[in-house]
Amino acid sequence: MITRRKLLRQLSSTPVIGSLFGAGFWSSSLFKSAEVKTKTRNLFEELGVTPVINASVTMTFLSGSLMRPEVMEAINSTSHDFANMHELQDKVGEKIAEMLQVEGAMVTSGAACAMVLGTAAAITGTDPEKIKTIPNLPGPRPEVIMQKSHRYVFDQAITTTGARIVEVEGPEEMEKAFNERTVMALFFNAAGKSSISHEQFVEIAKRHQVPSFIDAAADVPPVENLFKYQKIGFDLITFSGGKMIRGPQSAGLLYGRKDLIEAAKLNHSPHEAPIGRPMKVNKEEIFGMYAALKAYLELDHEKEWQEWLDRIDRIKTQLETVASVQGETNINPGPANAFPSLLLSWDQQKVRITPREVNKLLKDENPSIVTNVRRNEDRQDLLSVGVVLLRPDQVDYVADRIKSILSKAES
Ligand SMILES: *Cc1c(COP(=O)(O)O)cnc(C)c1O
DSSP states (O other): OOOHHHHHHHHHTSHHHHTTTTSSGGGSHHHHTTOOOOOOOOHHHHHTOOOEEEOSOOBGGGTBOOOOHHHHHHHHHHTTSOOOHHHHHHHHHHHHHHHHTSSEEEEESSHHHHHHHHHHHHHHTTOHHHHHHTTOOSSSOOEEEEEGGGOOGGGHHHHTTTOEEEEEOHHHHHHHHOOTTEEEEEEETTOSOOSSOHHHHHHHHHHTTOOEEEEOTTOOSSTTHHHHHHHHTOSEEEEESSSTTOSOTTOEEEEEOHHHHHHHHHTBTTSSSSTBGGGOOOHHHHHHHHHHHHHHHHSOHHHHHHHHHHHHHHHHHHHTTSTTOEEEEEEOOOSTTOSEEEEEEOOTTTBOOOHHHHHHHHHTSSSEEEOEEEEOTTSOEEEEEEOTTSOGGGHHHHHHHHHHHHHHTBO
16 A cells, blocks of 8 residues: 555656645545545544533633634744744734734733733833842832722732732722832723723823723623723733634733833843743744734624524524423623623423533533533523534534433433
């Protein structure tokens, strides 16, 4: 039997046939008759790693999102040459800034890194001594103002720089919180409630000449949110690269005021000493993040939304063939994860299994299917099936698997 490699070598040494490569040659019947096997290496299998179907939302522990084809193309096509990382970050940053209509931008290793770098920039400016010293600056700790109701797990990225968080409630308390140690004010966009509006927050910070930073990491769709907060006047903005923008999961965007972005770059790799050095982003991911953003901005968002609704319909129709099963489209109001999903309920006298049990059985399958259990106002559990992260070929598969579990429990 002739191997693919041997055949390739033989063919490419023949000038005429060699030049046929790429032009659909491999799918020709001539080639098929050579019975060449093209089994790609399966690293999931090789390492015994369970593949996961994400019928939920983007979660870092589930590897974020699947990178767009444009991102993989960017990664592969740029992996064959070296680049000067300063130049690459500058050029990509310029382009992203132009796309997002801001003065400056950079690619970070995720939104959490953007928070470290943004805070570091607010503390150090371009002072090399301070850049070398944080988080161990002499004297009292720099202060970052936050609303009490905005405190969240990710604010540890702020205190990583040595800063201390000062909690305020309402515009009056915010006014009084500024002093000579205040370096920044942080707004968590997806916080449940705010005692200070976006506009008030920006206005007060500006009056005290302190940069305002908004963390909107998971807040697309809608795509307009990528442009919204600079218009309100925030000095720094971050979005994750690996959530619905579907770039590399270890990339993110930091953008806004140029002087702050330049200071953030000084606090980042490829510089050798600063706080951001362990938060390196590789060359391919920087190119990949640019490609992801460009593809995301150029996407037909209405069409994508309709496709999500169609997926929900498709799954719902299949499942409603099981006695008493009812599906309902649920649109999360956001700002984080603002997209539709399918909520399933059934009469447990007719289908003798709980949503929690279905969720567990799906999770234990191989491939593992991750869904969620939601509780409604009547304190009734519902099975929530996310559709936005499914590959097109997984839609029917997920419907099929849920249907099989529910049918088996039919009494
Ligand atoms: C996901 C998330 C982060 C962290 O983003 P990474 O890109 O994973 O570093 C920070 N803040 C919020 C609100 C998030 O949702």
